[in-house]
Amino acid sequence: MAETASNDGFVVFDRVQKSYDGVNLVVKDLNLSVGRGEFLTMLGPSGSGKTTCLMMLAGFETATHGDILLGGNPINNIPPHKRGIGMVFQNYALFPHMTVAENLAFPLEVRKMGKSVREEKVKRALDMVQMGEFGGRRPAQLSGGQQQRIALARALVFEPELVLMDEPLGALDKQLREHMQFEITRLAHELGITTVYVTHDQTEALTMSDNVAVFDDGRIQQLAPPADLYEKPENSFVAQFIGENNTLEGVVTEMKGDICTVQLDDGEILDATPVNVSKVGERTKVSIRPERVEFSKDRLQEGAHLLKAEVKEFIYMGDVFRTRLKVAGNDEFVIKSRNAPDQVRLEPGNQIEIGWLPEDCRALDA
């Protein structure tokens, strides 16, 4: 759901639209406000408009309509080099013909800072990313993770108030990526910089951000802190896109305050929290997280609606068990249970009954 941007944010998109060809809108009516010091992640599938938004903010693309404000001032007509926004690129874009120190000194040189000041700042920035002794190397002599750190240091060395990152960890392996996620968040919070981060990796978005804006089809589908995004998705796109999710389709048969009753297409009944549904008779997609599904009766509430399920597959994943069930005609229904000593290991062919708390089950738009 697009919110109306409040104009007190540090970075504000006010009814921004963007079209490349004059026929299709890549960004449709974007309203977004990022507070000072906030770490905001733009998350979305490729082609959802998130990178375009970042490029408009950096000044490499111009908005077709609407205003972008930085610290209260419109920046639509300010060229990129005068915006003073630090940026980390997907492939780092470290200048290959310069040493690491020269790369870092570049933004200071173009700001006409003296040599001693430059050296001081470069040294501090290198120390900040623990790359102090690499100043004399060329980017090509560094590993991917080291290049990533240098790119980060270069974006921060001229002390910008806003840093943009365009999928900066995409090229790193899993372990390094997790380490850098932590480093980046730590630095951003220590330095109190406002960060706008673009990624298509939801884990990255959830672990790093204060707020996540989920993009799809040129619109922000939901803007919320990570926990809300995961636990309280506001529409079925967000529910599907963030984390693993089970979907059952049906019709609302009863609305009772915070709880509605949904009749699934094969006739079974369940309770859910109405989110995007308002009246009886509406079609809905019901969303339940795999780890919130229960199958041992003693953990379920009295009187909760239960569904019949048949175990199709049991996958041992170490810390969790992942069980695939056939529920209400859908045989892609997944449940996850913690590998605890008393946990039941289901076997294919078992007939069980599953249920959940109504607040974990959200009736969303169909």
Place this chain on the structure above:
Amino acid sequence: MSDATTDAATGGPVLAADGTPLKRSLARALRRQKWRALMLIAPLLTFILLTFILPVADMLFRSVENSIVEETLPRTVVALADWDADSGELPSEAVFAAMAADLKEAATAKTHTKVGGRLNYESPGISSLFRKTGRKAKKFDLEAGGPWKEALIDINDGWGEHENWRTILTYSSTYTAGYYLNAIDMQVGTNGAEMRPEDERIYMKLLKRTLWMSCLITFACIALGYPVAWLLANLPMRTANVLMILVLLPFWTSLLVRTSAWKILLQQQGVINDVLVWIGLVADENRLVMINNQFGTIVAMTHILLPFMILPMYSVMQTIPPTYLRAAKSLGATNWTAFWRVYFPQTIPGIGAGSILVFILAIGYYITPALVGGTKGTFISNEIARHISSSLNWGLGAALGAILLVVVLGLYWAYDKIVGIDNVKLG
């Protein structure tokens, strides 16, 4: 550092599974591959050997080879060895007798004109001396004919001239530096090698002009080609392809047609002059001279060599992602700074490759300077061609060619020292 070296350091050669040294086993395993590779390149290797390496070697040999004098006048060369050229006296009777014998033999074999022609390069006029004497030499009676000193001088005064004998002595050895001395405007005088008189120095001037004009052409190509290469690398595919066809179009047109087209454009009654006169920029009686001089050569050759500059620059620019410029701008650089500090340094390998190509092609260019160069715009290659095909002084042509080769190799070496040859990229 690596495992292999530490293995070797612990003592003894590394052994393969069957106990033979690993190196030998590896060499055996690779031998078949090497042979196959050699067989694959063999046809080209033979071709290059026959059509390039051997002719170049032959040319280098010809530039110092001088056996004709020794072969045609063997007795004279031996007899003349004792003569002191600085004594001021003519050689002894024995030398003249030897010359008579040699000439008789040479005239019978009809080789006397060749040796005359050879010596004529060094001392103009000596050719006719041999030709005229040769006519009578066939009838020389070697037993009774003497004394040969008077007899020869009687046939032609040239035999009494000290300088002619000095020339024969100087060029009697099998190998000579004479062609090279000639090629750098020097000659062998009374005190060894010396510069030729000012008005006879032509080759050094021509070589300097060739180098200078090649530099100008190279710079003109860089200046004109750089923006085009940039456009090619940054335009959308479809437009870039059309532009690329335009760049390559000259390649598909005959060199002669292109050069003739420049003649039509640049001559005094040509298109450009007509237009300038018509719009009143130039008076009809002061039409610009743009052809048959250096200007014409530079314009036509820049046009012809431009694709050789654009293509390597384009292929290097293509590999530079646009994010570098964006990164520079996001760091606060103006468009110009971003270009000059970030983009341009990365294109230097392309400029280097293009410059080497264009410069080396230009320095040896022949047809275009010959057609549009007039007298002031010709290159050293035109002089080489003249010696090879019309004056038939192959030795001098070869010496000039060898000097050109050395200059090019020298420049290549200097380029490697200054810019580094691994900095050259064709893509």
